[in-house]
Amino acid sequence: MNYDSADITFMHQVLRGYLDLLRLHFFFAWPILFCSGYLLATSVYGLFSWYDLLKVACIGFLGFEAGFVLNDYVDRNYDARDIEAGRLTKYWRFFGRRPIPEGLVSSREALVVFIVLVAATIFLTATLPYPHSAYVFIIMLYSYGVEVFYQVQKRNQRVPLAQLVGRTDFAMFPVAGYLSIGNPDILALFYFLFFYPFAQAHLGVNDLIDVKNDKARGMNTVTTLYGPFGTAIWIAGFTAIHVVTALLFMTRLGWIGRGGIVLGLCLLLVANAAISKDRTPDTGLAVLPLFHVTMLIYAISIGLDAFF
8 A cells, every 4th residue: 555745744643643642751650650559568468579560550551541531532622722832732742732622633533542541451450359459440430530520620610629629530549559459558548648739739830831721721720710829829838738748658668768758859849949939831841840750759769668
């Protein structure tokens, strides 16, 4: 079969659209975060195996990717209203494209991708021993439901309920990794309490960066509701809560985990200092990598703690 240059160019564009739909340049982050929960559980319950680690990594990767696709599918009509193509879109999407509104991936194709990813995640989850398979499955259903709630609720709200409820799915993500072999115990609760305020502070930075597009979409985010100053308070307030819950979580970790958390907290303080001085989208975009590096430091140090 022969393809002319126009066909090849179109196929390249479609491929780039799928890569942006899945945010694949961040592919490594989600398995690491999910596996940090699994590895933390092995420090309590034993039962570590490389096979299970690989399986859990695949569950985390496929499940999170499905969440990305669901996000784009639910918000497909609102994303078409974007007036600024740069900033957050180019950060999260390697080629800076909104594939569904731009016609690179149809709504039906995105839905099929979501179903395939969810089916694969369910299949792998079913291979976990009971009741751990049920724990992970319930969290998965909850997370997708909350993701839809978040996308819909923020279109018409006077208080940031969508943000407060919506980020519980992200906070539950490493907990689901923990429950893949562990039980719903105090350590799982401490991990959730540790990660939830971090997720809220991270969300505030995203809202600060994308404020122009959120206003164009008619989204009631932290920044559109409370302005840059209110967003800075949101970020600083949840960072302060995060420091407290981090200290609580650290009582259950070894020296590697504690060191990683301390290092991450230092990076967050740097990010907060920058935002307090200049509450602009440019500053938010400049410090956003600090949040993601912090998340990786947390996950890697918590995981390494299981071996030492």
